[in-house]
Amino acid sequence: MFCGEGIYTSEVLAIVLTQLLEVTPIPLLYMRSVIQAISMWPRMISFVLNILGKLITKQIWKQAQVWRGFVKCCAMLGSQAHSLLLTLPASRLKEAFQLHPALHNPLLQYVQNLPAPQKALIDKEVLLLIKSPPPDATLTVQQPINIGQPLPPPPFTPRVQPTTPTLPNTPSTPSTLRGLL
16 A cells, blocks of 8 residues: 555645544554554654544444454553543543553653643543553462462373384385385
């Protein structure tokens, strides 16, 4: 799509992306095109942020593949997407953290550095989610361990001995084949 830079200018691409934004459902490769656009034309970042905001109002998370592209695009934009991520519902922000755990800590730092009046505008559930440990740092304990008790044996896994095929040493077996085995 982006092979001919002279043909596909950022202006033409902006028009096409705006028109495709009105299609329901959003085309599967839409976010790929958006990501390529900011890769080739970094000056389109503010335009892309505007698109991402519109996708939130269209509840983009209802289209799983496009949603993954949305999260990837936000990760690529880094700090420029932080205010946008704060507008997501808490459940969707949690999904975004699960899809891309590296979003969590920079967003936490961003929120910690916000002035109190701006922090007050953030949904309380979103704030709690951001202040909780990131998804990859969460430990899940299946069973408590009693100190002083022996550990249970590991699950049984049968050991299979590798076998090497042997050919009988007969005149019908070629000598070159016998030498390789």
